[in-house]
Amino acid sequence: MSLRPQPFEPVPEDTARVARAAFPKGNPYLILRDQLGMIFQDEDFMALFPVCGQPSLPPWRLALVTILQFRETLADRQAAEAVRARIDWKYLLGLELSDPGFDFSVLSEFRDRLLAGSAEELLLAKLLERCRALGLLSARGQQRTDSTHVLAAIRVLNRVELVAETLRAALNELAAVAPAWLQALVPPEWYARYGRRIEDARLPREPAKREAYAQTVGEDGFALLAMVEAAEAPPDLRTLPSLAALRRTWHRHYERTSDDGAGDREPPGSRVRLRPNRDLPPAAEGIESPYDPEARYRHKRDTQWTGYMVHVSETCEPTAPHLLTHVHTTTAAVHEAQCTALIHQALRAKDLPPSEHLVDAAYIDAELLVHSSTEHGITLRGPARPNPNWQAKVVGAYTLADFTVDWEHQEVHCPQGKAATSWAERVDATGRAYIQVRFHRQDCRACGARAFCTQAPQAPRTLTLHPQAEFEALQAARAWYRNAEGQKCYQRRAGVEGTLSQGIRAFGLRYARYRGLLKTHLQHVATAAAMNVDRIVAWLDERPRAKTRTSRFAALAPACGIPEDAPSL
Numbered sequence: 001m002s003l004r005p006q007p008f009e010p011v012p013e014d015t016a017r018v019a020r021a022a023f024p025k026g027n028p029y030l031i032l033r034d035q036l037g038m039i040f041q042d043e044d045f046m047a048l049f050p051v052c053g054q055p056s057l058p059p060w061r062l063a064l065v066t067i068l069q070f071r072e073t074l075a076d077r078q079a080a081e082a083v084r085a086r087i088d089w090k091y092l093l094g095l096e097l098s099d100p101g102f103d104f105s106v107l108s109e110f111r112d113r114l115l116a117g118s119a120e121e122l123l124l125a126k127l128l129e130r131c132r133a134l135g136l137l138s139a140r141g142q143q144r145t146d147s148t149h150v151l152a153a154i155r156v157l158n159r160v161e162l163v164a165e166t167l168r169a170a171l172n173e174l175a176a177v178a179p180a181w182l183q184a185l186v187p188p189e190w191y192a193r194y195g196r197r198i199e200d201a202r203l204p205r206e207p208a209k210r211e212a213y214a215q216t217v218g219e220d221g222f223a224l225l226a227m228v229e230a231a232e233a234p235p236d237l238r239t240l241p242s243l244a245a246l247r248r249t250w251h252r253h254y255e256r257t258s259d260d261g262a263g264d265r266e267p268p269g270s271r272v273r274l275r276p277n278r279d280l281p282p283a284a285e286g287i288e289s290p291y292d293p294e295a296r297y298r299h300k301r302d303t304q305w306t307g308y309m310v311h312v313s314e315t316c317e318p319t320a321p322h323l324l325t326h327v328h329t330t331t332a333a334v335h336e337a338q339c340t341a342l343i344h345q346a347l348r349a350k351d352l353p354p355s356e357h358l359v360d361a362a363y364i365d366a367e368l369l370v371h372s373s374t375e376h377g378i379t380l381r382g383p384a385r386p387n388p389n390w391q392a393k394v395v396g397a398y399t400l401a402d403f404t405v406d407w408e409h410q411e412v413h414c415p416q417g418k419a420a421t422s423w424a425e426r427v428d429a430t431g432r433a434y435i436q437v438r439f440h441r442q443d444c445r446a447c448g449a450r451a452f453c454t455q456a457p458q459a460p461r462t463l464t465l466h467p468q469a470e471f472e473a474l475q476a477a478r479a480w481y482r483n484a485e486g487q488k489c490y491q492r493r494a495g496v497e498g499t500l501s502q503g504i505r506a507f508g509l510r511y512a513r514y515r516g517l518l519k520t521h522l523q524h525v526a527t528a529a530a531m532n533v534d535r536i537v538a539w540l541d542e543r544p545r546a547k548t549r550t551s552r553f554a555a556l557a558p559a560c561g562i563p564e565d566a567p568s569l
Contacts, residue, residue, distance in 0.1 A: 001056040003049035005042035008362050012096045028537040029068075039130050040122075048117040055554050057102055062110040063123060069107070070523070071530035073508045073544065080104035087479070106200060111522060120522040124529045125350060128325065136313065136536065137323055143354035145313040145343060145363065145494040147336055148504065150329075150520065152307035153512045154288070154309040156327045157275070159253060160210060162288070164217045166242075166249045169290035170224065171181055173242040176550050178512075178567060185227050198244075211274065217253045218272035221491065226446040228264065245290045252286050255279075274379055284333035292515040298332035307332055307512060311339050315399040316358070316492050321539035324499070324528040327351050328520035336362035344376045353378055358493035366470035369477055382489060383481050384474055390455065398453045401475070405470045414461065415451070418443040435465040454468035498548070499531070507531060526545065 011019075011033065023030060026358040039062035049056060069079035082089050084101035111141055114120045131137040145473075157165060174182045193216075204210045225247065228237050237243065242288040257271050280286070283297045288306045297306045306567065315321075326346050328339055338362045347353045357372070359382045372378045391397035404413045412420040422438040444450060444460035454461045467470055504511035505528045512520045 002053035004055050006058055008038045011091055011094050013091050014097050019087050022087055027088050029088040031537050032538055033092045036130050040126050048113045066526055067529045068527040076104040076107045099317050109132050115518050120525050124525050127529050127532055135320055139228040139352045140355045141317045142356045142357040143313055144493045144496040147309050148500045149305045150308040150310050151305055151511050154292045156306050160214050161198050162567040163253055165247055166219045168194040170242040170246045171241055176493040214274045215272055221250050226376050245287055245293045247288050252281055294517045296331040307519050316495055321535050323532050327353040327528045328523040329524050337365055340368050344378055344541050346472050366466045366474040368468045369473035384478050396452055412437045433467055
């Protein structure tokens with residue numbers, strides 16, 4: 001397929017006449033076409049197509065169809081049918097009434113081109129550029145970010161099912177790539193053991209038999225890996241994705257032991273053993289399904305899931321539409337604080353950095369407060385993580401805020417006026433710098449307020465300080481959040497939770513439609529663009545933002561509110 005750019009032409013006369021007769025009171029897609037005009041151009045996608053070949057369909061139309069199908073949560077077949085049958089779609093796409101549309105497979109091919117060319121961000125970026133040109137979006141305002149979990153498009157397996165299904169998936173891929181080689185080597189009993197999906201088989205329930213089955217699967221897996229690594233095996237088999245998943249899964253879940261306790265060596269008589277749960281490496285290193293090796297398990301407060309996380313950023317200026325500016329997709333094992341700097345870099349690359357960024361405590365630490373301000377000119381706003389020390393939980397106890405720090409002279413004084421005797425700059429195991437301060441043993445032992453300062457029987461009080469810039473930034477952030485002005489400003493952050501709710505309930509944001517991190521991220525980018533279409537149309541149609549809904553029963557509550565000691569289920 002080659003790309004031959006076509007000029008943006010007006011809506012055909014018959015299509016416009018029928019569409020306006022069918023929708024006399026207006027339609028979102030008619031408003032979008034009339035007010036925003038051309039969002040995408042064929043030239044935006046030139047890098048995704050070869051120079052020679054059969055002419056492709058206009059990619060600007062395919063980009064719009066992709067956004068529309070995510071707005072209405074349609075499958076590819078349904079979206080292709082809507083292009084053929086719906087007048088509002090034909091109006092937006094500028095098609096004749098008699099246009100037959102295209103085969104549904106074109107949409108998946110277009111998504112593959114976007115991923116192959118790392119161009120999936122165009123779906124959102126070009127829409128934002130058009131909004132900026134129309135004055136609906138500007139940089140250096142306030143933005144807010146929050147995240148939600150995304151369930152992978154896989155079946156959650158227990159450990160025994162996982163190892164057996166991973167081996168079965170590897171055998172299936174080998175059967176497709178090298179059937180003759182595989183048939184000549186596998187034992188006959190493997191066909192009965194791995195011939196159908198493991199979830200359809202009846203696995204042993206007794207612990208001893210279940211352990212024996214897992215051991216058999218482990219031995220079979222190591223045997224298959226040995227076959228693939230043999231010199232006479234086709235070399236291309238070693239790089240198959242299913243074999244990589246098999247190696248990682250076996251490395252995490254199995255260990256080899258021997259009669260003489262030689263550990264991971266493989267002498268004659270070595271045995272395969274399923275590792276105990278307590279000995280498993282971190283979940284971030286483990287594959288949860290051979291069919292989506294990038295999905296990860298995470299346990300966050302009361303929520304457990306396997307899949308991904310999506311971080312949504314949006315504007316929150318009261319005099320402009322609230323538009324999603326960026327979505328960041330990670331595996332479930334990536335913590336929110338690891339995403340803050342990447343989100344800021346992406347917003348800066350789009351020339352849409354905020355002046356204030358409202359986030360919750362998961363996105364903030366002392367280093368990020370300084371880095372965001374100095375590198376990107378962004379002020380992070382939100383509650384800093386609470387002090388985990390016991391002093392912060394006891395009324396009257398001396399926390400770090402009660403000590404006076406003189407950075408110029410490298411001195412620290414306690415609330416009783418005693419000066420610290422040592423100031424040492426150190427680096428922890430992760431490479432972060434910190435300062436360790438220690439007070440004199442005699443001063444602490446004779447202090448009448450010792451019970452409010454330290455619980456050590458004999459040792460003096462020690463403090464761990466961030467470097468000066470981080471220390472002062474953290475103290476300033478906590479002071480801002482405590483005052484009334486900060487609390488009032490931070491109330492705007494709550495609106496992003498409504499955005500996540502809208503994405504989950506109306507746009508299918510909670511469930512991954514595809515497998516793999518890149519495809520899931522493309523889904524999120526298209527979903528963000530689809531949500532923006534809704535918000536742009538509502539703004540242009542002068543529809544006021546809906547307030548948080550209150551049920552009829554909740555509205556009957558007395559003005560004094562619900563008693564604090566009321567029981568809840």
